[in-house]
Structure formats: C-alpha cells, structure tokens
Amino acid sequence: MPEHYDIIIVGTSFASSFFLLRVLQKADPQSRILVLERGNADSHSWQINNFSNSSTSPSLIKSANGASSWLSHIGWGGNSNSWWGSAPRFMPSDFKLKSQYGVGNDWPISYRELAPYYHEAEQIMQVAGANDASAFPKNKPYAQAAHKLSEPDRLFQSAFPQHFFPQPSARARTATQNRPACCAIGKCHLCPNNAKFSVQNELAFLYEDPRVTLKLQSTANKINFSRGLAESVVYTHNNRNQVVQGDLIILGANALFNPHLLLRSGDHHPMLGKNLTSQVSVKVAVNLDGVDNFQGSTSITGHGYMIYDGPHRSQRAGALIETHNTPTLRTEKGKWRQRLMMNILYEDLPNPRNQIKIASHDPDQISIQYQGHSDYTQKAIDQLPEDLDRILTALPIENYSISPVNPIHTQYHGTTPMGDDPQTSIVDKNLRHHQYDNLFVLGAGAFPSGSPAHPALTISALSLRAADSI
Numbered sequence: 001m002p003e004h005y006d007i008i009i010v011g012t013s014f015a016s017s018f019f020l021l022r023v024l025q026k027a028d029p030q031s032r033i034l035v036l037e038r039g040n041a042d043s044h045s046w047q048i049n050n051f052s053n054s055s056t057s058p059s060l061i062k063s064a065n066g067a068s069s070w071l072s073h074i075g076w077g078g079n080s081n082s083w084w085g086s087a088p089r090f091m092p093s094d095f096k097l098k099s100q101y102g103v104g105n106d107w108p109i110s111y112r113e114l115a116p117y118y119h120e121a122e123q124i125m126q127v128a129g130a131n132d133a134s135a136f137p138k139n140k141p142y143a144q145a146a147h148k149l150s151e152p153d154r155l156f157q158s159a160f161p162q163h164f165f166p167q168p169s170a171r172a173r174t175a176t177q178n179r180p181a182c183c184a185i186g187k188c189h190l191c192p193n194n195a196k197f198s199v200q201n202e203l204a205f206l207y208e209d210p211r212v213t214l215k216l217q218s219t220a221n222k223i224n225f226s227r228g229l230a231e232s233v234v235y236t237h238n239n240r241n242q243v244v245q246g247d248l249i250i251l252g253a254n255a256l257f258n259p260h261l262l263l264r265s266g267d268h269h270p271m272l273g274k275n276l277t278s279q280v281s282v283k284v285a286v287n288l289d290g291v292d293n294f295q296g297s298t299s300i301t302g303h304g305y306m307i308y309d310g311p312h313r314s315q316r317a318g319a320l321i322e323t324h325n326t327p328t329l330r331t332e333k334g335k336w337r338q339r340l341m342m343n344i345l346y347e348d349l350p351n352p353r354n355q356i357k358i359a360s361h362d363p364d365q366i367s368i369q370y371q372g373h374s375d376y377t378q379k380a381i382d383q384l385p386e387d388l389d390r391i392l393t394a395l396p397i398e399n400y401s402i403s404p405v406n407p408i409h410t411q412y413h414g415t416t417p418m419g420d421d422p423q424t425s426i427v428d429k430n431l432r433h434h435q436y437d438n439l440f441v442l443g444a445g446a447f448p449s450g451s452p453a454h455p456a457l458t459i460s461a462l463s464l465r466a467a468d469s470i
C-alpha cells in the first residue's frame, strides 16, 4: 500500500512555504504533511562557497527556438535563494486590466481582497518600505523603515512626488532575528551576508515541524486522478519511482514546472501551459552631470511609477522603473560616482502561442515555446527614448544609453490561470483546480494577466489566501 499523508506539497519556495505556514497554523498535532523537493538543501554557506544557488542543474533552460533563456533554481527554498528581494505590491489596476484598459484579462479577485494577505506577507518577509506615501493603497505600516535613498533618487522624488518612492525591499534595513542589515554590495542573487529574505533564513522552522516530512531529491512526476480527485503523486527518488497518497495535493513548482507536471498527468485542458508571459527588462545607463550616486543603503533604492499606470496602457505596456545604487563607476577622473543605472521592467500580455509543452525527446523535460514579447510591449520599449527625455529632466545629465532587451527571463507567469469560468481557466480564485477539488495549483502561473511589478510578494499573498480558503 502506498504511504498516505493528509497533505502533499510539491516545492519549497514562496508559493509552497507561505501555504505551508498557514496550514501549520491551523492543522492539528497529528497532521501528516509531506513536502517533495526536487533539489538539495544547499545552505547559504554552500551557495556562497560554490558561487552558485543550486547543486541541481540545469538552472537555465533555453526556449525551443533558442532565442531566450529561463532561469529557475532548483533546491530547498527555490528561487527565494536567488531572488533580489524587490517586494512591491501590484497596483489595483493590474487586477482590472481588461475592464480598465481593454487589454489582457481581469483577475477574479481585487486588490482590496488581497490587501490583508499582502500585509501579512510583508510582515513575514520583514519588508522595508515607506509608510508616508506609496503607489498603491496601504493602510498598515511596513515591518521596517524604508531604505535610505541615493542623491539621484531624491531628485526624482522632488520632481515626481506622486510617482517616485523608495523600493519596498525584503533586503533588511535593520537586522532581524535571523538576518543582518543589507550591505548594498549589489550581488543579491548570492547575498553575501544573508540579509535578504529567503525560505532558508526565515521559514526554516516550517520544515523542522514534527508534522512535516521533507523529502529532498524527490521529483514529482505525475499526479494520479480518480473520480474527480487527485489521489496520489508519483515521484522519483534515487532513480526509483515511488507513489504516495494524499487527501490534499498542492503544487508549488512554479509557472514552468506546474503545467509540465499537470500535462504529464493527463490534464488536457486547452488552456493548460498556454499564455506563458514574462516581464521584459531594459537597462538604461545615465551619465550624471555633477551629481554623485551610491549613497543609498541597499542595492536597488527607488521605484518610479511615471510610466506604469494610465491611459497609455490601452495602447502600450506599463513599466516600473528601478534605480540602482550598486556602484558601476565611470572611468573619467572626478566623475567616478556620476552614474545612475536604471532597470525598466515592462509588463506583457498573454499570448497562447507562448506555452509550456512536454519535450518530445524526453517527457521528463519541459519544452518552452516562446515567440517573444508582444507588439504591445514593443510599442512601449520604442517609446522609451521619449519617456526618458521627460523623466530625466529631474536630473542634471550628460547623456544616457539604452541596452538591448535582456534575453534571460526570471519573472514569468501565466500557464495555469485563475478565473471564474472553468472553460477558460485552470484554477478558481482560491487557486483550487476547477476539475479536481482537492488539488491546488499555486504560484505565478495563476496570474491571468501580469504587472510591471515584481511577482514574489503577490505569489506569497495568494498562497496565504489559498490556504485560508480550505
């Protein structure tokens, strides 16, 4: 007989761990929860010593046409080990893109419904942010005071007081019980002093709970369905297939691997795996004229909302501007610090031709079919020089240059969208699978449309909400 658990969770990163956190708050002392993790427990010191986030490869997967690469680190804590810790909320309009701007899709939940969970996730991650002003409605304080801005940030803030704020950051401003303050060195994917929130440094206690069994090097391959329920999970450990039964099955393997697992399990919903969408990022290097940079207390200090929301979103993508405080020095004498690096993060629209499939040569592998970003996003990128001419009037500058679009994708979503209609969505507004009542599919796959803002805080808030719905 296969072993039986009350709950089986796949993955150990934001989506799974925030769900597990809430479940453990509610579960009785006899509960048995199994967590399957494909990778190893590569500790922070292992990562630093090996200059790598993961001992399991590959981390970078090329799309089928070879034009783009998709980064995802496998192991205990997933991409919470490699993320940069930028933790803004989405804007209310991100949840209503279709009704407000006639593009993308509306979410089946509103910003207001998610707001209490945003607050809770921010407290758990100990997010540092500004309480006096923000781009999104917020009525409770951040866990930590905002990071110190740089001089260029301060100039932006006085020119655009309604549209420029300190970045909400899970890189500690002040030490927490488990983490020191951010050292602002700008190597955040391998945070040298472990100041950035990760599952390993703040949520390790979940995996020490006697109700939880964590099985490492255990790859979930298939879910067996029976009579409208997810009955068991087949996983590989030490090259052997094992079957385990669960009353509740939770997938938190991200927007690339969740759909792959469902497709391999025989879920043939026409929307499954489709609409793989990624934020598109473009870097701008600004040579300042007489203003020094790099006085801030973390690596990314500012968030500009000057081209994020507004009527333009019916024609072209919105974008979030990040200002970097990581020293990238100029070579001219006396001007070393007169440089500002900005990252412009564009949203994109869902396109069903961009999708996850099972690789034809090996069903264990995913095939990423990605044609590139939409005309909607390209129009916004084409508009960037004009936008910058307006935005950069806030600073004394000599000149600027724009880099080509970054072909490496780190912030992706779609593929298992949430919605009220089972014909057009995979999960309901609580991330419960429409067809299988005891199956939850967590993570950014559930986003019906994206946002220019970073996804991890929203993923975490959605998981807390999903676990509350049980």
Ligand SMILES: Cc1cc2nc3c(=O)[nH]c(=O)nc-3n(C[C@H](O)[C@H](O)[C@H](O)COP(=O)(O)OP(=O)(O)OC[C@H]3O[C@@H](n4cnc5c(N)ncnc54)[C@H](O)[C@@H]3O)c2cc1C
Pocket (backbone or CB within 6 Å): 010, 011, 012, 013, 014, 015, 016, 036, 037, 038, 039, 071, 072, 073, 074, 075, 076, 077, 078, 079, 080, 082, 083, 084, 085, 086, 087, 189, 218, 219, 220, 221, 252, 253, 254, 255, 257, 261, 410, 411, 412, 442, 443, 444, 454, 455, 456, 457, 459
């Ligand atoms: C370099 C980098 C920087 C980033 N910076 C930011 C940022 O600053 N802010 C932000 O909001 N977002 C950022 N992101 C994106 C963010 O990290 C992801 O959106 C987020 O981690 C997704 O969370 P998740 O829990 O859904 O999945 P993941 O973090 O991708 O974790 C998936 C988990 O599932 C496991 N797994 C996968 N397949 C299986 C299987 N078959 N069986 C068992 N286990 C499996 C993995 O090992 C892992 O534990 C960044 C990403 C990268 C790579």
